[in-house]
Amino acid sequence: QVQLVQSGAEVKKPGASVKVSCTASGYTFTRYAIHWVRQASGQRPEWMGWINVGNGNTKYSEKFQGRVTITRDTAANIGHMELTSLTSEDTAVYYCVRDFEHCTGGSCLGYWGQGTLVTVSS
Amino acid sequence: DIQMTQSPSTLSASVGDRVTITCRASQSLSRWLAWYQQKPGKAPNLLIYKVSSLRSGVPSRFSGSGSETEFTLTISSLQPDDFATYYCQQFNSYPWTFGQGTKVELK
Numbered sequence: 001q002v003q004l005v006q007s008g009a010e011v012k013k014p015g016a017s018v019k020v021s022c023t024a025s026g027y028t029f030t031r032y033a034i035h036w037v038r039q040a041s042g043q044r045p046e047w048m049g050w051i052n053v054g055n056g057n058t059k060y061s062e063k064f065q066g067r068v069t070i071t072r073d074t075a076a077n078i079g080h081m082e083l084t085s086l087t088s089e090d091t092a093v094y095y096c097v098r099d100f101e102h103c104t105g106g107s108c109l110g111y112w113g114q115g116t117l118v119t120v121s122s
Numbered sequence: 123d124i125q126m127t128q129s130p131s132t133l134s135a136s137v138g139d140r141v142t143i144t145c146r147a148s149q150s151l152s153r154w155l156a157w158y159q160q161k162p163g164k165a166p167n168l169l170i171y172k173v174s175s176l177r178s179g180v181p182s183r184f185s186g187s188g189s190e191t192e193f194t195l196t197i198s199s200l201q202p203d204d205f206a207t208y209y210c211q212q213f214n215s216y217p218w219t220f221g222q223g224t225k226v227e228l229k
Contacts, residue, residue, distance in 0.1 A: 044209060045158075045166060047218040061217035095165055103171050106213050108156045110177075112165035 004113035022096030128221035145210035
C-alpha cells in the first residue's frame, strides 16, 4: 500500500531554514507527483507547491516563491521540501502528499504523510 | 487566487441526521473540486474528487454535487465516525486553495 513517511519534528530560530523529508513506498515513485501542504494550528490547509517526480519540474505557490525548494531523490524514493528565512508565521504541520491516481486530467491530494511539525521560535 | 468559502463553519447534528455543507468558489472551477475529512491530529483524507466521484472505500452515505462556483457535500445519515472537520479544495488553478473548513459536532 502507498505510504509516505516524513522526518521528525523540528524547532528552528527565526531566520533559519528547515528541510523536511518524505520517504515513499508501495508504488513506483517516479509515476506520481508529490505535493507539499502546510497547516497552522486551527487553520485551513495551505498548498505550497509540487514536483513532477519523473522529470523534476516544479511549481510553487507565489506566496512561497523564492523561499521554498522542492526536490526529489529517485534513487532513494525520497522527496524534500526546504523552506528558508523562517518566521513565527511558518510554524505549522507540513505534509507531503501524493497525487491521486484517478484525478485524470487534473491532480488531487490522495495520499498524505503523517505530517512534520515545524516550530519557529526564538 | 481563487477564494473558497464554506458554510456553515460549524454544524451541530445528531447521529442519523442528513447533513449538507456548501462550498462557494470566487470563480468557476469546472469539475476541479475535492472534499476532505480531517480528524484531530490527523492528516486530511480525500473523500470525493472531481465534484462527485467517491473515492474507493469511502462510505456511500457521502456524496458530492454542484458545478461552476457552488458545490455541496452531503452525508445522508450521519454516523459517529463522521464527526470531524470537512474541507473543500479547488485544483482548477494555481495556487490550489482550501475552504476554511466546516466542523461537524455532536448536537
